[in-house]
Amino acid sequence: MKIAVIGTGYVGLVTGTCLAENGNDVLCVDIDKNKVNQMKAGVVPIYEPHLDVLFERNIEAGRLNFTTDLKEGLDFGEVIFLALPTPEDEDGSADLKYVLGVAKEIGEYITSYKVIVDKSTVPVGTADLVRTTIEQDCKTEFDVVSNPEFLREGFAVDDFMKPERIVIGSSSERATEVMQRLYQPFVRSGNPVIIMDEKSAELTKYASNSFLATKITFMNEIANYCQKVGADVDKVRIGMGTDSRIGKRFLFPGIGYGGSCFPKDVKALHKSGKDINYDFKILEAVVEVNEHQKTILFPEVSSYFDDNLEGKTIAIWGLAFKPETDDIREAPALYMIDKLLEAGANVKAFDPEAIENVKEKYGDKLQYGKDMYEVTEGADALLICTEWSIFRTPNYDLLKSNLNNPVIFDGRNLYPTVELAKQGIHYISIGRQKV
Ligand SMILES: NC(=O)c1ccc[n+]([C@@H]2O[C@H](COP(=O)([O-])OP(=O)(O)OC[C@H]3O[C@@H](n4cnc5c(N)ncnc54)[C@H](O)[C@@H]3O)[C@@H](O)[C@H]2O)c1
Numbered sequence: 063m064k065i066a067v068i069g070t071g072y073v074g075l076v077t078g079t080c081l082a083e084n085g086n087d088v089l090c091v092d093i094d095k096n097k098v099n100q101m102k103a104g105v106v107p108i109y110e111p112h113l114d115v116l117f118e119r120n121i122e123a124g125r126l127n128f129t130t131d132l133k134e135g136l137d138f139g140e141v142i143f144l145a146l147p148t149p150e151d152e153d154g155s156a157d158l159k160y161v162l163g164v165a166k167e168i169g170e171y172i173t174s175y176k177v178i179v180d181k182s183t184v185p186v187g188t189a190d191l192v193r194t195t196i197e198q199d200c201k202t203e204f205d206v207v208s209n210p211e212f213l214r215e216g217f218a219v220d221d222f223m224k225p226e227r228i229v230i231g232s233s234s235e236r237a238t239e240v241m242q243r244l245y246q247p248f249v250r251s252g253n254p255v256i257i258m259d260e261k262s263a264e265l266t267k268y269a270s271n272s273f274l275a276t277k278i279t280f281m282n283e284i285a286n287y288c289q290k291v292g293a294d295v296d297k298v299r300i301g302m303g304t305d306s307r308i309g310k311r312f313l314f315p316g317i318g319y320g321g322s323c324f325p326k327d328v329k330a331l332h333k334s335g336k337d338i339n340y341d342f343k344i345l346e347a348v349v350e351v352n353e354h355q356k357t358i359l360f361p362e363v364s365s366y367f368d369d370n371l372e373g374k375t376i377a378i379w380g381l382a383f384k385p386e387t388d389d390i391r392e393a394p395a396l397y398m399i400d401k402l403l404e405a406g407a408n409v410k411a412f413d414p415e416a417i418e419n420v421k422e423k424y425g426d427k428l429q430y431g432k433d434m435y436e437v438t439e440g441a442d443a444l445l446i447c448t449e450w451s452i453f454r455t456p457n458y459d460l461l462k463s464n465l466n467n468p469v470i471f472d473g474r475n476l477y478p479t480v481e482l483a484k485q486g487i488h489y490i491s492i493g494r495q496k497v
């Protein structure tokens with residue numbers, strides 16, 4: 063099939079590349095000239111494991127191409143994916159200006175039947191809004207379907223190639239048939255393509271993200287409570303997670319969820335309830351608890367230094383909002399950096415993939431290390447914000463000789479407390495007793 067993907071960020075580029083990998087001809091359109099030039103030169107503009115191999119292979123095979131020209135994309139594709147940003151607006155709602163802006167242009171440009179697929183995360187009713195926006199200027203037939211994306215950054219290629227489910231919201235038989243044909247190679251494993259109406263598909267996405275964010279937030283509250291009553295959240299987590307009704311995943315407490323999705327999506331669902339006088343009380347609590355959770359480690363760092371961080375040097379491991387990505391959107395590490403700088407501390411930061419993005423934001427306000435141990439040299443404490451695998455088995459002797467004080471503040475519970483006690487390291491983590 064001939065596919066156009068409009069917007070080549072984490073979702074669009076993975077979608078385009080994986081569809082090409084399954085034999086489709088794909089033209090990716092992006093408004094960002096630099097990005098398009100980079101991709102034309104064979105450079106993947108984001109870090110996403112395994113994407114580079116597929117990217118190169120499909121460019122070489124001529125199945126994956128790039129342009130800044132939306133009209134060229136619309137002429138080319140029978141199916142047009144919208145993978146555009148839907149960032150948080152000032153009032154917490156999803157800002158639809160990118161999606162509706164492109165919809166307007168689609169109405170002006172298309173001259174033959176197209177299936178317009180909304181892959182962006184959008185509020186209930188957006189498919190209708192996209193349809194009426196296109197209709198204003200359109201002289202040909204088209205359908206709009208909702209096809210929310212569930213990939214996780216860091217596992218995006220795997221998630222796209224072997225999805226647990228594909229959700230399609232469509233009220234057109236013609237478009238449904240096209241979508242089923244397109245996705246048939248991805249569900250050979252027997253995982254379902256679930257067809258429903260557009261509104262239910264749109265809500266499935268928000269409900270899924272909000273549920274997962276709630277699950278994490280619940281565990282963060284249990285962790286905070288553990289700390290107060292002397293229980294160990296890791297033991298509670300394992301005890302709970304073995305009940306298959308609860309499940310082991312997404313029970314890991316920490317310094318709050320971040321990223322480009324959970325924070326904005328929970329707020330957007332809450333706001334869309336408010337707009338129709340429905341009060342999503344649980345979501346309001348989730349947002350509030352998560353905001354608080356980002357703040358719980360800083361007072362520990364501060365009080366260790368008698369509330370005087372002026373001139374102290376803090377090494378940070380992990381800046382991305384989670385491992386295996388270079389994405390720092392809403393990363394809890396950024397809150398910690400801001401607080402530390404505000405308190406007059408020096409920050410030496412290391413992350414395997416996110417340094418460039420952090421440099422763009424903070425420039426020379428921070429020092430950056432080439433490896434994880436370099437930033438600990440002469441630092442007064444180590445703070446861990448993201449659970450990259452390479453941090454899991456550190457050389458404790460080297461750490462102790464590098465750090466001025468043997469102290470680790472761990473926002474992701476990477477180490478067994480008994481091991482750190484044995485190592486003689488002062489260790490503060492989440493929902494576990496201090497060592
Ligand atoms: N990142 C994820 O893990 C993920 C997963 C599932 C769903 N989503 C949703 O998918 C959507 C896209 O997310 P993302 O993370 O890929 O965003 P992103 O910010 O990484 O990428 C968006 C891209 O769209 C481009 N763009 C903006 N306006 C454009 C226009 N008028 N024409 C062409 N290109 C344009 C930008 O230059 C950028 O490259 C959002 O709604 C998001 O909520 C994201």
Ligand SMILES: O=c1ccn([C@@H]2O[C@H](COP(=O)(O)OP(=O)(O)O[C@H]3O[C@H](CO)[C@@H](O)[C@H](O)[C@H]3O)[C@@H](O)[C@H]2O)c(=O)[nH]1
Binds near residue numbers: 214215
């Ligand atoms: O047990 C857990 C699991 C995750 N997190 C945090 O939650 C955030 C989100 O993690 P994750 O869901 O793995 O990453 P995303 O790439 O943001 O993926 C989510 O958001 C995407 C965008 O909508 C969806 O497509 C995915 O299904 C959904 O998992 C990160 O800050 C994690 O550190 C925890 O604190 N504890």
